[in-house]
Amino acid sequence: MSSEKDMEIDKGTSIKDEFLVTDPSAVPVMFHNKKNLILKLLIQNEMTIIDLKHKTGMNPGTIKRHLNDLLEFNLIYISREQISDYGIVMKYYIATAKRYKFEMSWP
Amino acid sequence: MDEVKSPKVSETQTDFRVSWQLFKSNYKAFIATEIFAVLAFIIINAIIIGIIVLIFYLAPNLEVADLNPRTASDVKITFRMYGLIAILAYLTMAGFLYSQYGLAYDIFSSGDMFTEFKKAFSYFKSHWWKYILLIFVTGFGFLIPVRRIGENPPRPISDQAEILSIIFMVFRVVILFVFLVLFSATLPSVTAQGNLKNSFVESIRIVKKDYKRLLKSWGIYFIIFTLPIFAVSLTLTLLMPIITGTVWVTILIILLILLYAIKLFIGFPMMSLIATRIYNTVNFERFKPLVEEKNTSKRE
Numbered sequence: 001m002s003s004e005k006d007m008e009i010d011k012g013t014s015i016k017d018e019f020l021v022t023d024p025s026a027v028p029v030m031f032h033n034k035k036n037l038i039l040k041l042l043i044q045n046e047m048t049i050i051d052l053k054h055k056t057g058m059n060p061g062t063i064k065r066h067l068n069d070l071l072e073f074n075l076i077y078i079s080r081e082q083i084s085d086y087g088i089v090m091k092y093y094i095a096t097a098k099r100y101k102f103e104m105s106w107p
Numbered sequence: 108m109d110e111v112k113s114p115k116v117s118e119t120q121t122d123f124r125v126s127w128q129l130f131k132s133n134y135k136a137f138i139a140t141e142i143f144a145v146l147a148f149i150i151i152n153a154i155i156i157g158i159i160v161l162i163f164y165l166a167p168n169l170e171v172a173d174l175n176p177r178t179a180s181d182v183k184i185t186f187r188m189y190g191l192i193a194i195l196a197y198l199t200m201a202g203f204l205y206s207q208y209g210l211a212y213d214i215f216s217s218g219d220m221f222t223e224f225k226k227a228f229s230y231f232k233s234h235w236w237k238y239i240l241l242i243f244v245t246g247f248g249f250l251i252p253v254r255r256i257g258e259n260p261p262r263p264i265s266d267q268a269e270i271l272s273i274i275f276m277v278f279r280v281v282i283l284f285v286f287l288v289l290f291s292a293t294l295p296s297v298t299a300q301g302n303l304k305n306s307f308v309e310s311i312r313i314v315k316k317d318y319k320r321l322l323k324s325w326g327i328y329f330i331i332f333t334l335p336i337f338a339v340s341l342t343l344t345l346l347m348p349i350i351t352g353t354v355w356v357t358i359l360i361i362l363l364i365l366l367y368a369i370k371l372f373i374g375f376p377m378m379s380l381i382a383t384r385i386y387n388t389v390n391f392e393r394f395k396p397l398v399e400e401k402n403t404s405k406r407e
Contacts, residue, residue, distance in 0.1 A: 048220060061223050087215065
């Protein structure tokens with residue numbers, strides 16, 4: 001059993017200076033226009049989907065899908081989950097690093 | 108100097124204010140779910156009626172009034188089958204409407220604070236039989252506190268059977284409210300932790316913990332969304348012998364349909380949001396949540 005307090009998860013809001021991208025399939029994800037915009041915003045500050053909706057004007061469902069793609073390649077992470085005074089669980093997203101560096105070879 | 112204090116906002120007020128705000132920002136998903144459920148119900152019924160009509164068309168010897176015992180029995184079976192399928196269609200529709208609790212869960216508990224219409228299907232797929240079973244305890248089955256309208260000729264209200272039917276109507280409304288207070292949390296609970304039995308345990312724990320809030324919140328909800336339906340229905344029942352054949356019957360029936368539409372398109376989403384908020388904010392001993400977040404935080 002878990003109590004309400006268990007839901008308040010703080011995963012830390014620290015952001016690295018640099019993140020090394022080694023997976024070639026992460027490149028199109030990073031340079032996709034909308035995902036890139038979201039990533040830039042998340043480098044500046046941690047945000048919820050609703051914050052991102054206000055900043056970008058995008059549909060929350062679309063934002064959620066972009067965030068899932070960014071999460072898949074560890075380009076962002078969920079910094080914390082917090083329950084608001086109104087009883088709503090809010091998930092905050094933040095970029096993994098301030099700068100992304102690419103290191104890959106092909107084939 | 109006197110300190111200026113802002114008036115204390117009760118949890119009930121917050122229940123309604125927050126639920127209304129969230130309904131307004133997610134109304135498309137909720138309304139689409141309701142329209143889909145109602146359309147599916149109508150289409151299923153239309154298909155069944157179409158099949159019955161086709162049977163009668165292909166077998167013209169088959170008549171309802173046929174005195175031949177064999178064919179009369181066929182007709183009875185056909186109509187019984189229709190009744191059975193119509194009930195199943197009704198239960199499915201109601202079960203699908205209950206997947207709105209999944210949408211409310213998305214808004215309140217998923218962390219994303221929004222929902223989409225397509226999520227109703229995934230919640231219905233995961234919990235359909237539990238939602239359908241919960242119809243019988245959470246009130247959807249008692250939703251219609253209406254006697255059959257337009258009985259012809261109308262019986263006088265002094266008739267003992269008529270008085271009994273009115274008492275029964277009142278009894279159903281009271282039972283509906285009691286069940287709503289006792290078991291309203293079963294739906295958000297079953298959505299959150301998945302187990303039907305545990306949902307009853309959690310619901311009773313919430314009642315024990317904060318029954319005053321439940322009585323207030325569901326009392327107000329009842330006054331807004333259920334009692335007007337009951338009042339119009341009762342008026343129609345009582346006045347039927349006097350107003351039969353006048354325009355008042357039509358007016359009251361239109362009013363009743365309007366009140367049902369309000370209940371369906373606003374009342375149900377509000378109910379799911381209020382129930383989920385109460386479930387989330389009352390501090391009680393919970394069972395382990397069922398849904399684990401797929402996209403867990405990954406940090407190097």
